[in-house]
Amino acid sequence: MNGISSGFGAWNPIAWVLLFAGVFAIAALVRSLGRVDSKRNTGQSKVFLSGNDEPADLRGLHVRGDHLYWGMVEGLAGYYRRVRALHTGVITDYVAWFVGVLGLVFVILALVR
Amino acid sequence: MNVGNVPFVVAALLVVLGLYTFLFKRNLIKLVIGISLIETGVNLFLVALGYRTAGIAPIYTLAPAGRMVLPTPQALTLTSIVIGLATTALLLSFAVFVYRHYGTLDAGKIKELQG
Amino acid sequence: MNALTVHAPVLLVAVPLLGAFATPLVGRFGRSARNVFVGSVILFTGALAGLMAAHVFGLGEPLVYVLGGADGFGVPLPSGMQVPVRILFEVDAMSAFMALITALVALAGTWYSFSYWRERSGGDLYHSLLLLLTAGIFGMELTGDMFNFFVFLEVTSIAACGLIGFRVWLKHSQEAGFKVMALYTLSGILVLLAVGLLYGEHGGLNIAYLASRVGGSLVDRIALGLLLTGLAMKAGAVPLHMWAPDAYGEAPAPTSAVLVANSQASLYGLFRILFTLYGATVSVGALGWILIAFALLTIAVGVTMALVQRDIKRLIAYSAVSQIGYMLLGVGVGLAVSVARPEFGRTAMHGGIFHMLNDAACIGLLFLASGAVIRASGTRDLNKMGGLAHRMGWTTGFFLIGALALAGVPPLNGFASKFLIYESSFRLSPILAVIAILASIMLLAVFVKVFQAAFLGPPPDGVTETPTGMLVPMAVLAVAVVLLGLFPGFFIDRLVAPAADALWSGRDIYIRAILGG
Amino acid sequence: MNSGMSIIVRTVTRFVYGLVIIFGFYVIMHGHLTPGGGFQGGAVVASGFALLLVAFGAAGVKGRLNAHWLQTLEEVGALAFLALGLLGIGTAFFYNLLANGGGLFGAAAGSGPNTGVLNSGGTLPLMNWAVGLKVMTGIGSVVIVMLVAGREKEAE
Numbered sequence: 001m002n003g004i005s006s007g008f009g010a011w012n013p014i015a016w017v018l019l020f021a022g023v024f025a026i027a028a029l030v031r032s033l034g035r036v037d038s039k040r041n042t043g044q045s046k047v048f049l050s051g052n053d054e055p056a057d058l059r060g061l062h063v064r065g066d067h068l069y070w071g072m073v074e075g076l077a078g079y080y081r082r083v084r085a086l087h088t089g090v091i092t093d094y095v096a097w098f099v100g101v102l103g104l105v106f107v108i109l110a111l112v113r
Numbered sequence: 114m115n116v117g118n119v120p121f122v123v124a125a126l127l128v129v130l131g132l133y134t135f136l137f138k139r140n141l142i143k144l145v146i147g148i149s150l151i152e153t154g155v156n157l158f159l160v161a162l163g164y165r166t167a168g169i170a171p172i173y174t175l176a177p178a179g180r181m182v183l184p185t186p187q188a189l190t191l192t193s194i195v196i197g198l199a200t201t202a203l204l205l206s207f208a209v210f211v212y213r214h215y216g217t218l219d220a221g222k223i224k225e226l227q228g
Numbered sequence: 229m230n231a232l233t234v235h236a237p238v239l240l241v242a243v244p245l246l247g248a249f250a251t252p253l254v255g256r257f258g259r260s261a262r263n264v265f266v267g268s269v270i271l272f273t274g275a276l277a278g279l280m281a282a283h284v285f286g287l288g289e290p291l292v293y294v295l296g297g298a299d300g301f302g303v304p305l306p307s308g309m310q311v312p313v314r315i316l317f318e319v320d321a322m323s324a325f326m327a328l329i330t331a332l333v334a335l336a337g338t339w340y341s342f343s344y345w346r347e348r349s350g351g352d353l354y355h356s357l358l359l360l361l362t363a364g365i366f367g368m369e370l371t372g373d374m375f376n377f378f379v380f381l382e383v384t385s386i387a388a389c390g391l392i393g394f395r396v397w398l399k400h401s402q403e404a405g406f407k408v409m410a411l412y413t414l415s416g417i418l419v420l421l422a423v424g425l426l427y428g429e430h431g432g433l434n435i436a437y438l439a440s441r442v443g444g445s446l447v448d449r450i451a452l453g454l455l456l457t458g459l460a461m462k463a464g465a466v467p468l469h470m471w472a473p474d475a476y477g478e479a480p481a482p483t484s485a486v487l488v489a490n491s492q493a494s495l496y497g498l499f500r501i502l503f504t505l506y507g508a509t510v511s512v513g514a515l516g517w518i519l520i521a522f523a524l525l526t527i528a529v530g531v532t533m534a535l536v537q538r539d540i541k542r543l544i545a546y547s548a549v550s551q552i553g554y555m556l557l558g559v560g561v562g563l564a565v566s567v568a569r570p571e572f573g574r575t576a577m578h579g580g581i582f583h584m585l586n587d588a589a590c591i592g593l594l595f596l597a598s599g600a601v602i603r604a605s606g607t608r609d610l611n612k613m614g615g616l617a618h619r620m621g622w623t624t625g626f627f628l629i630g631a632l633a634l635a636g637v638p639p640l641n642g643f644a645s646k647f648l649i650y651e652s653s654f655r656l657s658p659i660l661a662v663i664a665i666l667a668s669i670m671l672l673a674v675f676v677k678v679f680q681a682a683f684l685g686p687p688p689d690g691v692t693e694t695p696t697g698m699l700v701p702m703a704v705l706a707v708a709v710v711l712l713g714l715f716p717g718f719f720i721d722r723l724v725a726p727a728a729d730a731l732w733s734g735r736d737i738y739i740r741a742i743l744g745g
Numbered sequence: 746m747n748s749g750m751s752i753i754v755r756t757v758t759r760f761v762y763g764l765v766i767i768f769g770f771y772v773i774m775h776g777h778l779t780p781g782g783g784f785q786g787g788a789v790v791a792s793g794f795a796l797l798l799v800a801f802g803a804a805g806v807k808g809r810l811n812a813h814w815l816q817t818l819e820e821v822g823a824l825a826f827l828a829l830g831l832l833g834i835g836t837a838f839f840y841n842l843l844a845n846g847g848g849l850f851g852a853a854a855g856s857g858p859n860t861g862v863l864n865s866g867g868t869l870p871l872m873n874w875a876v877g878l879k880v881m882t883g884i885g886s887v888v889i890v891m892l893v894a895g896r897e898k899e900a901e
Contacts, residue, residue: 006651013639062685065610089224112514174861207406
């Protein structure tokens with residue numbers, strides 16, 4: 001009753017959660033068996049920033065929204081230039097799209113039986 | 114009087130004219146007029162659907178003998194006119210406020226929301 | 229079967245409508261009186277939707293409610309002829325399912341509004357419009373009459389645009405209001421033209437009556453094209469989606485959540501027309517592939533455009549657009565194979581319909597959370613916010629749940645429905661599944677961006693946790709998301725399967741409920 | 746700001762205004778018998794309001810037409826309509842409880858051409874009045890709001 005099946009594969013979230021809990025339990029067990037010899041407030045707990053010192057004032061140091069995925073957006077620049085050009089913001093263009101799709105649907109409906 | 118298919122032709126013309134206005138005019142007020150034109154065309158189409166040659170209004174009070182036209186499309190048309198009134202009023206109020214904020218009614222210049 | 233259940237379909241429209249008109253009057257007695265009134269109206273509506281759904285799902289056949297009389301849907305003339313003129317509501321499992329979705333979202337959105345709407349004036353009319361929108365959505369979902377469908381469509385258009393442009397002092401909301409209203413009106417008029425064509429051809433407006441008469445004639449096809457395009461526009465399918473980011477982005481946050489329910493109601497109308505009204509009279513293969521083409525474009529363009537947005541509301545709006553694509557994909561696959569009826573077609577329908585419920589919960593949650601984010605940071609620009617997680621633990625948690633669920637991360641609910649869509653669309657054509665999965669991964673990337681930009685980073689000054697009044701509706705939706713994710717089998721068996729089967733194989737039952745025989 | 750139009754228009758408006766409103770009420774009253782009804786009659790009455798506004802200007806009618814009160818009456822009209830619908834909920838929503846029952850608007854009206862009985866139609870005439878109230882006040886307040894919205898700019 002809990003799982004779902006597509007006739008091709010199956011999915012049971014409770015089993016998945018239990019499995020993950022088991023894996024986490026094993027991981028926690030392994031971790032608890034490890035050595036505890038790291039020391040706080042020494043060089044060991046310092047943030048490593050390519051060898052630079054950690055800035056004293058963190059204010060304003062934040063990876064902003066646009067900084068993420070700029071490489072990907074750059075790679076898809078051609079695609080984005082075209083797609084953004086479609087969203088002109090001019091209402092008449094939107095209506096033109098509507099009329100165009102309407103015509104296309106009419107043509108398809110006229111052709112099929 | 115036999116009107117034939119004339120109302121349907123006029124309705125189609127009105128719809129096409131309205132779409133033309135909507136596609137090729139840039140003034141917001143003209144766009145609203147275009148919408149009204151399409152609406153009028155559709156309303157005319159609905160009324161014409163119920164028309165019968167030489168029919169009289171479908172009201173029994175002091176009705177002369179004769180065939181009546183179909184009342185349902187008239188009721189539909191009335192409802193659609195009422196809705197059209199509300200949408201037109203709302204669109205025109207938006208146009209007023211857009212003009213206040215942007216200082217123009219040119220649809221080509223009112224495109225800050227894009228992308 | 230008590231009186232309340234019998235009258236539930238009409239009361240679901242009448243009660244919010246009554247509330248909408250009475251709200252400005254009650255508002256005279258102060259803000260808290262108005263809140264109590266609106267809150268109890270929407271609670272009562274939700275209870276009615278639940279009652280009606282329980283009844284309809286138990287009944288196994290459509291519940292028919294005739295306005296103005298209990299003696300069937302025809303008026304007998306002196307000549308003995310039955311004229312099918314009465315307006316009626318016909319509620320089958322699909323309608324009841326949609327009513328449940330609407331009730332959930334409207335409940336959360338309205339309760340959220342009480343704390344969200346802080347302006348001194350205008351709150352009465354705002355809540356009035358919100359109730360009007362809810363009434364219109366219920367009407368679209370429950371009606372059994374094409375013309376009534378058009379009327380309720382226009383009611384939702386007017387109420388929705390009133391809400392989008394409600395804050396008249398904001399420049400962009402006016403621009404969005406005009407554009408959205410113009411496009412809504414255009415699609416509404418074309419739906420009316422289609423209704424007129426169907427009326428002229430078959431002499432009736434009742435969906436069941438029309439379904440029994442409709443064939444594949446030229447007029448029927450023109451009407452189908454108009455309805456298909458008009459409703460696809462109102463649902464926000466690419467390339468007719470341009471209004472959607474404007475509308476969702478510029479509306480007040482709780483309204484955006486309810487607007488999603490509005491789009492889904494249009495989608496419901498589209499499915500109702502394709503499956504129940506037209507059935508297999510026009511090539512289902514072609515129609516199914518039209519839907520699939522819409523779906524793929526919607527998924528791809530929606531998610532890629534979401535990635536580059538800088539405005540948080542607009543970003544969520546584009547991801548909402550992409551989710552419409554998943555519903556179209558599931559149902560389109562189901563429609564494309566609905567004559568051959570392989571088992572995976574039914575699975576695809578289940579996925580698509582289940583995704584409507586899941587999407588309403590996750591996107592609603594995200595819009596509500598974005599309202600809290602905007603309230604805290606005072607801006608909608610992702611480049612100017614950051615560090616909210618330091619002070620707003622609950623909001624962060626709810627946003628995370630919504631985002632992960634929408635991106636289809638197991639074990640949350642988005643994955644359960646997308647799983648069914650992937651597996652079944654793979655059976656039709658592997659390309660479909662590949663595009664759907666890739667887009668889902670990209671959606672996760674989109675929300676990583678939002679999460680990083682808004683919640684992580686150094687703590688900002690003067691930010692406090694969201695008020696409890698706004699957190700509780702978010703919590704309700706978050707609990708729904710988690711429950712739907714953890715027990716998908718239960719919900720599919722009880723809710724989704726009857727609803728999807730009402731479309732997939734319920735056409736004859738729908739017609740017989742009205743016409744008998 | 747010039748309030749209103751010339752003396753000729755104003756004088757004619759004084760004469761015509763009452764007639765327009767009475768005609769509107771007539772159309773509402775006879776909505777169930779003759780062409781027209783709540784919406785049309787309400788629109789006629791509202792056109793009377795618009796006439797006043799055009800002739801006397803926004804300032805000239807400030808005391809007579811109050812948008813606030815119009816909006817309240819609009820809500821009352823809508824609520825009355827819904828309440829009339831709920832009146833028949835014993836049978837079905839919008840069930841015509843009063844028709845053919847004697848009493849208020851309860852006279853039986855025959856089928857086919859007749860001379861028209863004002864006291865017939867059951868809840869229909871009452872609904873016409875509710876709709877008429879809503880429409881006349883609704884359109885009236887829309888006209889006022891739009892006129893004021895247009896004038897504000899000039900006053901600045």
